[in-house]
Amino acid sequence: MNREALHTPLYVIVHPFNGYWDLKYECSQKKSLILSFGILFMLILTNILGSQYSGFLVNLNNPKDLNSLLETAYVLVPVLFWCVANWSLTTLMDGEGKFVEIFITTCFALIPIVLINFPWIWVSNIITAQESSFYYFFKNFAVIWSGLLLFVGIMTVHQFSPSKTIGTILLTVVAMAFMAFLALLFFSLIQQIVEFISTITQEIVLRG
Template sequence: MSPSSKELVKYPFYLIVHPFNGYWELKYERSNKINLVISFVILLLLSLTNILHSQYAGFLVNLYNPKSMNSLMEFVYVLVPVLFWCVANWSLTTLMDGEGKFVEIFNSTCFALIPLVLINFPWIWLSNVIAMEETAFYHFSNSFALIWFVFLLFVGNMTVHQYTPLKTIMTMLLTLVAIGFMAFLCLLFFSLVQQIISFISVIYQEIVMRG
């Protein structure tokens, strides 16, 4: 493995353990093209982790029906929230003197997802050999991964935009509100499109029947 390849593999692990230094390097010392490649790999790995969890996790912790699982939708469930977060965050911080570019927000968000892969992936297999009493460790690990993710997301936002901790927290909360508003608009738009298609379909059937 070449040194550049080793660096690509090692850096994400360095960042999640040393987030302040790691995110500083991510913003000021590393190529956005390389970071984008790693970001998309992380999104792919998280999607694969969710798919494998739905298919192979133990019945004690698996709430999904494997027969109804759609692999394509698992990618959508990962990609859409990330894009919504990035768009909402970028839109807000542009008005709040944030220094982060959209690609930097995207990269910092994707790197924050690493604990969700590292911790949840082994539990896909471990969940098949644990007893009911041991499921507490599974839920604790999931909670720890989520807390780690939120902390990395916080540090990433603070570093990318060069905000104070308080302003970062406020921005993240406003971003969640903006995501809810965006989701509402999307649902409204798709509902409107569906009604228009239904209306056109009814008119077409009427014309055909009368013709």
């Protein structure tokens, strides 16, 4: 992977319109996909480290109860739901973006969260209660920055107008909520089936 490819993520977050255009039409999709997985891994790592090592003034989690698999799921599931929901909707709305392009666009939009939140994990251990407002300001700033990048990315990858992009994003959020509901319903049903089978098995064993 050449140096130019490694500079692409930083270029995208500063020049999103040109950056996302280059990602879609100029850059190697294979290299962009590798970078996307790298960004997603860094976000997962940042999420885990933040839950474990953030200062007690801003950390609402108990480090002793940390579950790395759950922290990983908190990142992967929303990203997966977003990509699937957006791809499903935009396919019906004449969007030009492929699933891989949506995934790459989404991952690149998450870069500010990694770049800003990672150093604040360690800074949060030395700030005072009065200074904690800076911590929340930068976290919110990172989310807003990523949101703007995602907006530009979706608009570019699908070649939508700004108004259509806003409508698409709102519909995608609704679709994600519906997918989450179905997933919870499915796992609840599976849990009940497992409990039923377990109960029947215990009764058979006891009566045998």
